[in-house]
Amino acid sequence: MNILDGRDGPAGGVSRPARDILSPSQLNTLARDLLEGSFPLIWVEGELSGVSRPGSGHLYFCLKDARAQVRCAMFKPKSSWLKFVPREGMRVLARGRLTLYEARGEYQLVLDHMEEAGEGALRRAFEELRARLTAEGLFEQARKRPLPAHPRRLGVLTSPSGAAVRDVLSVLARRFPLLHVEILPVLVQGANAAAQITTMLRRASASGRYDLLLLTRGGGSLEDLWAFNDEQLVRAIAASAVPVVSAVGHETDFSLADFAADLRAPTPSAAAELLAPSREDLSRRLRALEARVGNLQRQQLRAAMQRADRAALRLQALRPQARLQMLQRRQLDALRRLTAAWKRRIEVDRASLRHADTVLRAAHPQRRLARLRERLAAMAVRPQSAIARRLSSDALHLRGLARSLHAVSPLATVARGYAILQREDGRVVRSVLDVVAGDSVDARLSDGQLRLRVEDAP
Known part of the structure; x- marks a missing residue:
């Protein structure tokens, strides 16, 4: 690529480069x-x-x-x-x-x-500020205050020409006309809206005039609702001496004012429903309380009448004649109990005497001598009987021993045809190995002895 100085050369010629050629x-x-x-x-x-x-x-x-x-x-x-x-x-x-x-x-x-x-940047700024204020504890549920059950004066911070204020006033007039409502006009959109709302909120809180403050406006985009995400406004809501209710936008819209408020309502109309009690509900409650008071009065009257009756009975019982009659009845009752006690005691004593007489009669000396003679006579025959029984028992025992000895005696075996062989030295021959040929042995039979000689031995 050439860069020329743009001037023609000589007639019919080619121009020369005005400087070096660049790549x-x-x-x-x-x-x-x-x-x-x-x-x-x-x-x-x-x-x-x-x-x-x-x-x-x-x-x-x-x-x-x-x-x-x-x-x-x-x-x-x-x-x-x-x-x-x-x-x-x-x-x-x-x-x-x-x-x-x-x-x-x-x-x-x-x-x-x-x-x-645009809205994306706003959303990011919203989340950053929300995270920072949450970390400070500004949105903690523990710091939120309960709303008064029956507020007398309500301050509404909103645009006086918006649809939100008309919805709020309509619902409040229908539910509880006795509630005094004051509109505190502020801008709800634009560059100056946040500062104006903050100033009005601080004044209303410091005035001590209101039982409750409502911060509200209709729906819109995040940019439209941006005034309610202002940090100073959020801090003013948290520091308010009066409970604050936030109803900003539609049900799906959330602002930082909602998080800082003591109560968040999804819509302005819902906020009015939450703040004002229903007159129908109050009427039903009054009727129920009236019925309850009537029941309590009737119960108290019945209790008082019962106490009066008991007092009359006590007074009747304290008359002198009645007291004398009562003492006489007590005396007669005591006399009856004393007579019965003496009768029971006499019966017990009589029974004791009868028992003692029986014991003495049984222990008389003549009767005891007669019993001893009978025992002595009985004991005189007892030794002879005992000796006879002992002799009979010993004889039976000896016969048993004789039978036992006879059963194991070798003589009983010999009597059945066997013989006992004994060597000359008296030892019993128990095996063929105990003798040798030529030895003499004695064979003991049941009716005598035989002398035998061994002719052959292994």
Whole structure:
């Protein structure tokens, strides 16, 4: 690629280079230096397109609007510090420097910071502030106060021209017309709304005029409700001397004011339902209390009449004539008990005397001598009988012993045809080995003895 000075040479000739010829890489370097030197850090807002995160951890995408797009790169570790996940179509606000990607000859943005734009950024700021205030304990359930059961004066912080205030007043008039309601007009949207609501809330709390404060407005986007996420307003709600009820937006809308308030209602109408007692419920309760008081009075009257009757009976019992009659009855009763006791004692004594007489009669000396003579006569015959019985028993025992000895005696065996052989020295021959040929032995039979000689022996 040649760069010329743009002037024609001699007629019909070719122009000469005004300076040295540059290569594409040199030209890209010059362009990159020009871009980086002319543009410092810049902010760009646009929509993500073609989001890519390869294994290197770098992030590549395009930022585009309705008419153009620009390539962007966010290198690691900057890309790992993002507080959100980049997605196709997400609108972001990015900060970076403009440079040239020389390999393709395209300029691009190299980013060092990126955040969600619009409602996404608001949502992130909401979560960060909520986490910080939660860590401080500002939303703890323990610090929330109970609401008065029957408030007399209610302060409503809201826009006087909004639909929310009409809903609140309509429900309160239907449920409890005796409740005094004061509208404390404030802005509920815009740059000055948070400061105005905070100031009005602090004044109402310090006035001591109200039993309860209601902070309310209708629904809207997160940006519309952003005034109710203001940190100063949240702290003012938590520090209020009067219980605060928050009813901001629809049922699905949540603000930091809801978390700090003593009670969060899903809608303005629901808040009015919660704050004001129903007159029908109060009427039923009054009727029930009236019936209960009537029952208590009747019970107390019956108890008083019973006490009067008992007192009359006691007075009747304390008359002198009645007391004398009572003493006479007690005297007669005591006399009857004494007579019965003496009779029982006399009977016991008589029984004791009869028993003693029987014992004495049994212990008379003549009767005892007669019993002793009878025992002596009985004992005189007892020795002879005992001797006879003993002799008979001993004879039986001896006969038994004789039978036992005879059963084991060798003579009984000899009587059955056997013989007992004895050597000359008197020893019994028990085996053929006890004798030898020529020995003499005695054979004892049942009716005598025989002398025998051994003719042969093994």
